[in-house]
Amino acid sequence: MAEITDLGIAGIRDGFRAGDFSAREVAEAFNSAVAAGKALNAFIIETPDHAILAAEAADRARAAGELLPLSGVPLGIKDLFCTAGYQTTAASHILGGFTPPYESTVTGKLFAAGAGMLGKLNMDQFAMGSSNETSYFGNVVSPWRRNDGGNAPLAPGGSSGGSSSAIAARLVPAATGTDTGGSIRQPAAFTGIAGIKPTYGRCSRFGIVAFASSLDQAGAMAQDVRDSAILLEAMCGFDPKDSTSLDVAVPKWELGLSSNLKGKRVGIPKEYRVDNMPFEIDALWKQGIEWLRDAGAEIVDVSLPHTRYALPTYYIIAPAEASSNLARYDGVRYGLRHLPDGANLQDMYAATRAAGFGPEVKRRILIGTYVLSAGFYDAYYTKAQKVRALISRDFEDVFKSVDVLLTPTAPSAAFALGEKSADPLEMYLNDVFTVPASLAGVPAMSVPAGLDGQGLPLGLQIIGRPLDEQGVLNAGLAIEERAGFNAKPQNWWSN
Amino acid sequence: MSSYRIQGATGEWEVVIGLxxxxxxxxxxxxxxxxxxxxxxxxxxxxxxxxxxxxxxxPVPNQECIRQAVKTGMALNAEINAWSRFDRKNYFYADLPQGYQISQLYHPLVGEGAITIDPDEKAGIVEAKTIGIERLHVEQDAGKLMHDQHPTSSYVDLNRSGVALMEIVSRPDMRSPAEAGAYLRKLRSILRYVGSCDGNMEEGSMRADVNVSVRKAGDSFGTRTETKNVNSIRFVMATIESEANRQVDVIEGGGRIVQETRLYDPDRNETRSMRSKEDAHDYRYFPDPDLLPLELTEDFLAACKAELPELPDAKCRRYESELGLPVYNAAVITADVETARWFEELVVETGKPVGEVGRTASNWLISDLFGALNRLGKTIDGSPVSPRQGAELLGLIADGTLSGTLAKQVFEIMLETGIDPGKIVEERGLRQTSDTGAIEQVIAEVMAANADKVEEYRGGKDKLFGFFVGQTMKAMAGKANPGVVNDLLKKALS
Amino acid sequence: MSVDAATVRKIASLARIAVTDGDVEAMVPELNNILGWIEQLGEVNTDGVAPLAAVIPNHQRLREDVVTDGNVRDKVLSNAPQPEHGFFAVPKVIE
Incomplete structure (x- = not known):
């Protein structure tokens, strides 16, 4: 039998139900893997007690015949989700030691479904970053290494880099992520796992530390498409505490999985064929097209004319919202307070925020403050919201004739830590393929599809109609089955 | 046109006020x-x-707050925007936990409306005047900072944080402190009729930011200042007076008015500049992305409309026309919703047609009840006498059981004890008597005791008639029916 | 539009982030680089386009007017840097 830690959600769930192992055994196996995986720096805090307690409850539930959907399954939780009684920092200094007296809706649902928590996963600070280098707690390292023998530490992607790294290294069977401009999909692509961002409004944002409210959306990260479906199903659902939550039923996505795409039309947007795209990514994309054709889909060339304006639009809207969302970190009610001698209230704010925010967070707050400031609001913010409407309309138009879109997830494989951190703009450009779907609020997922010449994973992205996560998952499954992606990083991290 | 002017060294200045x-x-x-x-x-x-x-x-919005604001907008004859939105107003202060206030800038819930202030010659308002309302929007209140609890710290209390406010912005249509006072009284009256705000300025449930500028007649608007958070009508009027005078002094002294935020200091009766912050006017408003546009359905708006009560102006006109009340009585009674409610209950309790008792009831309410409440320092909702008791008292007067004097006596006892007037009359024997035999007997005694005056009267000194009435009433402890006394005295003295 | 050191200082002050001269010096070119790139949006013809109001069509729900929360002072103050007598304490403010 395979190692327990090689199993994903479905494997654990089914094995546990069949009596192959106890939930406690599962929790202990993963707790050990987490403890041994410190070299990856994937966790900000480890919570083995939580995993054990949930496992014990699951074992009792099994004995009583009262199994819950995620009984016996331990998970990693991105540190953006507030967890009652467990420190939640958003990987920032300013929330150092913050222990929420409340539970986010999403984690609350997961725990109510029987899941346990292995720990709070490292991430880019306030989810701002694409490499995990902005965390106050040090960057996460990808378990993957290039096959050039150089052992350069690689970025696990971001912002959900702790999640991607921990899943790829089999420290957790699956994890929550959040995606504002690609923070689930890009790290998934970088580490050879699956990750899905549902339609905006599917997952409640209540209790998730806000970055950019109109873009933030929680989602599932897992080894494969089936696990993504199971986890996402447990995370989604209407929440009256979030005004932007969608009051629609959550479909049985796992039950609905089918890789038969007969009758489906897949759009290939020409604007995603960008200059300087590595040959291997272009080749993989073509391969993906063939796989979907093989699964029965009809392939259609389509156009999303405003695609190239998505990134600049995003870099107005997201910082603008962030500059306001992060105003609450002021040293008055929680978190860090920096009070220089003789400082007045306003000095305290400035000192606290200077000490508590990292450089990327400050950069975005300043950009956001600038674009909203007197005289610039219309030129930047209003303009960006108009272009956003056009980008959204592009998707609307194209989804009149196709069911899903297929694109690469990222314009490169994982880059080395430090390689792009000197130039913020270059880092931003790594989200070029993921940001449009975020702006339009449509569901999108990344599935692992192959390796590049350096032995690093590459992902393909499927984008779907609003609320058609099933269509996205099914196309993902069709690729997964044909790609047969089973590469795993060599374990160099545990001693 | 208001004749209110500031007399400056260079001539007369007109004051322009928006609230x-x-x-x-x-x-x-x-x-x-x-x-x-x-x-x-x-x-x-x-x-x-x-x-x-x-x-x-x-945040998730409270439906009742929206409903109240819509009803208020309707009461101000304003356009209701079925599509509105919440915006964030960003600034840092310890009483503002989010670092922004959720308010409405770009798309307020309520658009243009108006309030009519009534003529008040004594206050220099010679005719009714319409004051424009620019907008009404909904927003969060801030918390409270306390500075006097600790030598080096201020304390933050967030109990007020997030309480719903309506901001009602007038046009700069007022030209005197009296007009501003009348506007505020009328606005408060309307809010209380609608039930959307209790109008209690002392507890801070209504406060005003006062925009004042001055100009020579015919000139365009001068630069205005905004005096924040003035918490009584009297202080608003005083703020305008002192700020307008200050501005005239500054301009005539060769200075320039700076657009700024000021504070009113009631102890010194003057306004002073709040240490201006350079970013005070860069609030970086943008639509709150945690909230969706607020779209009100036809049904919701119709329900709001249906819930609107009769408003003070309409009620006042009806009291004049249907109830036959004098203009003054109608205006006084309808000015406050509680008074109007009390009055209407009083009329109903008399069990008589309104046209018949309205006038008497209104007179009694304005002179007797208001007099007593003033003396006791109470408002009408704290009146020790209920409308039913008032109606009973009016009934006892109408059927002759009580004379005016007796009625006042009974009313005093009612105020003190809360006992029904009928019971007081029974228990204390305060019933007016029309028993001619008993009255004639007293008259005979009075005449016997004052034979000299009887002679004088009969000799033509008519004025003495009042003396006999007084003596008779006194001897009967005020309980004699004055009409009967008059008739019988005339007969006996002739 | 481009920002200079004074503008960066002004924005930082608006955002209540203390900056050193060195910070400002580094931020000016960085922000200009980003803002310059953002300005390509100017190319897009947005005449007659309404700004996006809701990402996914959805209506603002309204709560019933019921007291369901509050009386959780211990929770409210549980992470406070300086809780005193049931308040949050801050450096004295002079108004």
Whole structure:
């Protein structure tokens, strides 16, 4: 039998139900893997007690015949989700030691479904970053290494880099992520796992530390498409505490999985064929097209004319919202307070925020403050919201004739830590393929599809109609089955 | 046209006034959280994690607050915007946990409306005047900072944080402190009729930002200042007076008015500049992305309309025409919703047609009841006498059981004891008597005791008639029916 | 539009982030680089386009007016840097 830690959600769930192992055994196996995986720096805090307690409850539930959907399954939780009684920092200094007296809706649902928590996963600070280098707690390292023998530490992607790294290294069977401009999909692509961002409004944002409210959306990260479906199903659902939550039923996505795409039309947007795209990514994309054709889909060339304006639009809207969302970190009610001698209230704010925010967070707050400031609001913010409407309309138009879109997830494989951190703009450009779907609020997922010449994973992205996560998952499954992606990083991290 | 002018060294100056009134909306819970909106709880007790702006907390609007604001807009004859939106007003202060106030700038709930202020010659308002309302929007109140509890710290109490407010912005249509006072009284009256705000300025449920500028007649508007958070009508009027005079002094002294925020200091009766912050006017408003546009359905708006009560102007006209009340009585009684409600109950309790008792009842209410309440320092909703008791008293007067004098006596006892007038009359024997035999006997005694005066009267000194009436009434302890006394005296003396 | 050191200082002050001269010096070119790139949006013809109001069509729900929350002072103050007598304490403010 395979190692327990090689199993994903479905494997654990089914094995546990069949009596192959106890939930406690599962929790202990993963707790050990987490403890041994410190070299990856994937966790900000480890919570083995939580995993054990949930496992014990699951074992009792099994004995009583009262199994819950995620009984016996331990998970990693991105540190953006507030967890009652467990420190939640958003990987920032300013929330150092913050222990929420409340539970986010999403984690609350997961725990109510029987899941346990292995720990709070490292991430880019306030989810701002694409490499995990902005965390106050040090960057996460990808378990993957290039096959050039150089052992350069690689970025696990971001912002959900702790999640991607921990899943790829089999420290957790699956994890929550959040995606504002690609923070689930890009790290998934970088580490050879699956990750899905549902339609905006599917997952409640209540209790998730806000970055950019109109873009933030929680989602599932897992080894494969089936696990993504199971986890996402447990995370989604209407929440009256979030005004932007969608009051629609959550479909049985796992039950609905089918890789038969007969009758489906897949759009290939020409604007995603960008200059300087590595040959291997272009080749993989073509391969993906063939796989979907093989699964029965009809392939259609389509156009999303405003695609190239998505990134600049995003870099107005997201910082603008962030500059306001992060105003609450002021040293008055929680978190860090920096009070220089003789400082007045306003000095305290400035000192606290200077000490508590990292450089990327400050950069975005300043950009956001600038674009909203007197005289610039219309030129930047209003303009960006108009272009956003056009980008959204592009998707609307194209989804009149196709069911899903297929694109690469990222314009490169994982880059080395430090390689792009000197130039913020270059880092931003790594989200070029993921940001449009975020702006339009449509569901999108990344599935692992192959390796590049350096032995690093590459992902393909499927984008779907609003609320058609099933269509996205099914196309993902069709690729997964044909790609047969089973590469795993060599374990160099545990001693 | 108001004749109010500031007399400066260079001539007369006209004062231009606009008011932004913040009125606390009557609701059980706060605008965006389920915490109680009531006043006076322990520090930070009426605070939810949303009000404290904990990470990841989100706002969901309270329907009642929206309904109240819509009804108020309708009462101000304003256009209701079925599509509106909440914006964030960003600034840092310790009483503002989110670092922004959720308000409405770009798309307010209520658009243009108007209020008519009534003529008041004594106050220099010679005719009714319409004051334009620019907009009404809904927003969150801030918390409270306390500075006197600790030598080096201020204390933050978030109980007020997130309580719903309406901001009602007038046009710069007022030209005198009296007009501003009349506008505020009328606005408060309308809010109280609608039930959307209790109008209690002392508790802070209504406060005004006062925009004042001065100009020579015919000139365009001068630069205005904004005096923040003035919390009584009297202070608003005083603010205008002192600020307008200050501005005239500055301009005539060769200075220039700076657009700024000021504070009114009631102890010195002057305004002073708030240490101006350079970013005070860069609030970086943008639509709150945690909330969706507020779209009101036809049904919702129709229901709001249906819930609107009769408003003071309409009621006043009806009291004049249908009830036959004098203009003054109608205006006084309809000025406050509680008074009007009390009056209407009083009339109903008399069991008689309004046209018949309205006038008498209104006179009694304005002179007797108001006099007593003034003396006792009470408002009408705290009146020790109920409308039913008032009606009973009026009935006893109407059927001759009580004379005017006796009625006043009985009313005093009612105020003190709360006992029904009928019972007082029975228990204390305060019934007026029309028993001619008994009265004739007393008259005979009075005449016997004052034979000299009887002679004088009969000799032509008519004025003495009042003396005999007084003596007779006194001898009967005020209980004789004055009409009967008059008739019988005339007969006996002739 | 481009920002200079004075503008960066002004924005930082608006955002209540203390900056050193060195910070400002580094931020000016960085922000200009980003803002310059953002300005390509100017190319897009947005005449007659309404700004996006809701990402996914959805209606603002309204809560019933019921007190369901509050009276959680211990929770509210549980992470406070300086809780005193049931209040949050801050450096004295002079108004």
């Amino acid at each position: 932004e009134v913040h009125a606390q909306i009557v609701s059980k819970a706060k605008l965006f959280s389920g915490a109680s909106a009531t006043f006076g709880a322990e520090p930070n007790a009426n605070v939810s994690l949303i009000d404290a702006a904990m990470p990841g907390m989100l």
